Amino acid sequence: MKKDNWWRGAVIYQIYPRSFLDTNGDGVGDLPGIVEKLDYVASLGVDAIWISPFFKSPMADFGYDIADYRDVDPLFGTLADFDRLLARAHALGIKVMIDQVLSHCSAEHPWFRESRESRDNPKADWYVWADPKEDGTPPNNWMSLFGGVAWRWEPRREQYYLHNFLASQPDLNFHNPQVREATLDNVKFWLDKGVDGLRLDAINFCFHDAQLRDNPPKPKDKRVGRGFSPDNPYAYQYHWYNNTQPENVGFLEDLRRLLDRYPDAAALGEISSEDSLATTAEYVGDRRLHMGYSFELLTDDFSAAYIRATVERLEAAMAHGWPCWAVSNHDVQRAVTRWSGGHASPQLAAQLVALVCSLRGSVCLYQGEELGLPEAEVPFEALQDPYGKAFWPNFKGRDGCRTPMPWTGDEHAGFSPGLGWLPIPAEHRAMSVAAQEADPASVLNAVRGFLTWRRRQPALQYGAIAFLDAPEPVLAFRRDAGGQSLLAAFNLSPEAVEWTLPSGSSVQALDDHGLPAGQVDEGRLRLPPRGVFYARIE
Structure with missing residues (x-):
C-alpha cells in the first residue's frame, strides 16, 4: 500500500x-x-x-x-x-x-477584466453576477469571510459580483x-x-x-x-x-x-x-x-x-x-x-x-x-x-x-x-x-x-486506528497494519501522570523514537510532562 x-x-x-x-x-x-x-x-x-x-x-x-x-x-x-x-x-x-x-481569482485576472466590462461579452457569465434588489442593495445576505457583505458593485454592468473573501477576489461561476x-x-x-x-x-x-x-x-x-x-x-x-x-x-x-x-x-x-x-x-x-x-x-x-x-x-x-x-x-x-x-x-x-x-x-x-x-x-x-x-x-x-x-x-x-x-x-x-x-x-x-x-513503523504510516479509554489528559490508541500492532499514548499536560493499561495488556516499550518517553511498571504507565509512549502490543 x-x-x-x-x-x-x-x-x-x-x-x-x-x-x-x-x-x-x-x-x-x-x-x-x-x-x-x-x-x-x-x-x-x-x-x-x-x-x-x-x-x-x-x-x-x-x-x-x-x-x-x-x-x-x-x-x-x-x-x-x-x-x-x-x-x-x-x-x-x-x-x-x-x-x-x-x-476564485484576482480582480486583475484577464477573465474578470473582460467579464466586468459588459453583460454580453464572451466572459460575461464566468463570474457570479446578480442584479440588485429594488432598493439597490445586494441580492442576498451573504457575508465575506474577511468582513462585510460578500457582494461588490460594478458600475459598468450595474450588477453586483460575489466575493467570499476579499472584494479583489471575485468568485468564478462554476x-x-x-x-x-x-x-x-x-x-x-x-x-x-x-x-x-x-x-x-x-x-x-x-x-x-x-x-x-x-x-x-x-x-x-x-x-x-x-x-x-x-x-x-x-x-x-x-x-x-x-x-x-x-x-x-x-x-x-x-x-x-x-x-x-x-x-x-x-x-x-x-x-x-x-x-x-x-x-x-x-x-x-x-x-x-x-x-x-x-x-x-x-x-x-x-x-x-x-x-x-x-x-x-x-x-x-x-x-x-x-x-x-x-x-x-x-x-x-x-x-x-x-x-x-x-x-x-x-x-x-x-x-x-x-x-x-x-x-x-x-x-x-x-x-x-x-x-x-x-x-x-x-x-x-x-x-x-x-x-x-x-x-x-x-x-x-x-x-x-x-x-x-x-x-x-x-x-x-x-x-x-x-x-x-x-x-x-x-x-x-x-x-x-x-x-x-x-x-x-x-x-x-x-x-x-x-x-x-516513524518510517520504520508501517502501523503508524497506514494502519487502522482504535482509541482506548483513558482519563484526561491521556490520549491513547492502537494502530494496526501488516502484522504490526502499536500502542501510542500521550500526556497532554505539563505535569507527570500515571495510567493503568487495559487489563490483560502485554506490551514491549519502544524507546528509540527520541522523545521524552513513559515507562511501564506492573501494568501502570508513568508519563512525564508532555511525554509520549509507544509500545509493541504482544
Missing part, C-alpha cells in the same frame, strides 16, 4: 514561500530560496512539500488572489526556477505539491461548463510539468446556490468557526448557500478523472463548511479527492476527549477514505502557542509533531513547526494581513504565524540580506535552525529522529 500510494501516510512539509528564504534581497522569500534549502527539508525525513501560491498576483491576499494560473510571479522568480525546484526535489526523493486556488473546463486545463498545465500533487484551497467554495437564497441566522452561542472571532459577522450565519453545494461533487469527480491520467498524482482538499468532517467524508474517496483536511484540529480545543471525538467521527463517516491532519498552518495561530495553556515548551512542540504523525492519515507539518516556533507578536504598524487590519484588535490576523524562518541567530535571521516583509522576533532568532542543529536535545533533532523512526 505504501509503495503504490506515496501520499498514504506521507508527511507533507508546507512551505510558505514569502517567508522561507529570500535570495535577492527584496525582503520576500522566493523559489530559488526553496531550492537552496531543499537539502534541509530532505534532512527532516518528510515525504513531500506543499508550496503555497507563487503564481502571478497583485498580492492583495499574498498569492491567494491569482492573476495568471500558469506563470510565476516575478516576486518569486520564474518558471525556469520552478522547473529547477521540481528537478532538485525529485532528485532528493521529495514529492512536490502546489496550491491550486480554483474557486455553474458555467466553460469555467470548469478552463479550470481543469490550468490544473493540467502543472500536472504536465510533473508536479506530484495539488493542495486545493477552499475547494468546497467552487459552487454557489444558483437561486441565491439567503443564509439563515446562527444563534449567538454557535458563532464559532475557522480562524475568526465571534464578532466577525461571517459567524452570524449558517453558510448553507454560499458554499458546499451538491454540484461540487460532480466537479471533484471530473478533477479526479484528470488526475487519474497522471498515476502518481494526488489531490488534498482544504474543506471548511458547516460540518467540515461530514463534507470531508463526502469529498474523499476512490472517485473524488485522494485526501481531505479540515480545521477541526486547528482550533483552541486541546484535550484528549476532543481529539478522540474528532478523529472517531471522521473515521466513522469516512471508512474508505483517507484523511490528512494538521495542527498548524499559515492561517491559524501556531499550535505550540494555541495549545500550551501558557506552558509552551520544547517538549510540547516535539509531542505535537509526534501526535499528529501518529493519527491515521497523512500529515501536513508547517514550516517552523519542527523548531517549535511560537506565535510571533506583530505590532499593528507592521501588520500586512488585510484580515488582521480589518479586525484588530479582537483578531490580529495571520501574520503571527507567517513571519520568516529563522535560519540563524543574526539580525535578519539568515532569511534575507535586509529587512524581511514581516519582523522576526528575537525569540525566534534564538530558536534558529543553526542553534538547534548544534543542540542534540533540540526540538529540531527530536523531530528528525522521530520522523526517521
